[in-house]
Amino acid sequence: MVEWLRGFYASSGARALADTMFGWSGKLLVALLILLVGWWFARRMSAGLQRMLLRGGADPLLGNFLRNLAFVLLLALVVVGALDRAGVPTASLLAALGAAGLAIGLALQGSLSNLAAGVLLMAFRPFRVGDSIEVGAISGVVQSVSLMQTFLLTGDNREVILPNAKVAGDVIVNVNARGTRRVDLAVGIGHDADVGRAIDLLREVAAADARVLAQPATEAAVVQLAESGVQLALRAWTRSGDYGGVQSDLLRTIKQRFDAEGVALARPSREVVLREVVPAEPR
Incomplete structure (x- = not known):
């Protein structure tokens, strides 16, 4: 029996089978090593990216999202490399993944646009939580910003949920961005009123309010x-x-x-002229 086994192994077919099995085991071992090292590397790189973003003042939600996205992309590259090293054809796999990604992208086009807009809003920060903003015809205080939506609270205590694509694609007016605002008041006085005295009163009223800033100077x-x-x-x-x-x-x-100083406010006036109509004498 031992002599038969030795003879079978010595044959070309057995030697080829053993070499094939040894080659496959070696490839699988290398592929597994690539997966382990690649997983560790992707985890470290994605965590480092999140720490860098947080140190730069990025939103924690954005940092967490980009960390997960970087980890998934790096891990996908590692898996493809490991499969290729194991001898698995990856061209057809990459083509199938590309087609699936295209189909998913077309199906989720609206959601992906909101997601991309949310990433841009968190990255460039045209407004922050607590800012009073106007987006189109909607105004309110920013309550929170997620990857898909922006939440506003209006002056009459209504919550408005805006898709991020609409926010990023419309005109944004940030009322709190500069910290100060100019109060513009229009006051009409009568034609007979003292214009100089009225202007002095406007300046005095503004100067008496402690909330009015000295600079920039008040204008009347x-x-x-x-x-x-x-x-x-x-x-x-x-x-x-x-x-x-x-x-x-x-x-x-x-x-x-104005009432105390006798400065009359403007009032609409009309001049009515009455004329006597003399009837024509009969002929």
């Missing part, structure tokens, strides 16, 4: 001679958070000071 001037009166403008700067209160208080105080 005549802007128009209208049919109903003389149009004045008051431009005063304040902090963004005080804008609404300053605007309301200045208007109320201006009305009180």
Whole structure:
């Protein structure tokens, strides 16, 4: 029996089978090693990318998303390399994966556009949580920004959920970006009123409000001679958070000071001319 086994192994067929099995085992061992080292490398690289983004001030949600995305992409490359080293044809696999990715992308086109817009919003930060913004005809305070949607809270306590693609593709007005805002008030006085005194009163009212900033300086001037009166403008700067209160208080105080000083506000006026119509004498 032993002599037969020796003779069988010594034959060319047995030697070829043994060489083939040894070759396959070697390839599988190398492929497994590539998978293990590649998995470790992808994990370390993706974690390093997240730490770098967080140190740079990126949003934690964006950092976590990019870490997972980098890990999946690197791991996919490692798997393809391991399969190729094991002798598995990868050309057809890559073609199938590409076709599947294209089909998924077309099916999720709207969602992917929102996802891409969310990544851009978190990366470039045109606004932050707590900012008061206007997007198209919608205004509110930013409550949170996710990868797919932006959540706003309106002044009347309604929550508005906007797709990120709409936010990124529309005009964004960030009210809090600069920290200060200019209060523009239009005040009309009668034609007979003292324009110089009215302008002085506007400046005094603005200077008396502690929320009005000294710089930039407050401006008060005549802007128009209208049919109903003389149009004045008051431009005063304040902090963004005080804008609404300053605007309301200045208007109320201006009305009180004008009444106390006898400065008449503009009123629409019409001149009516009555003419006596003499009837024609009969012929």
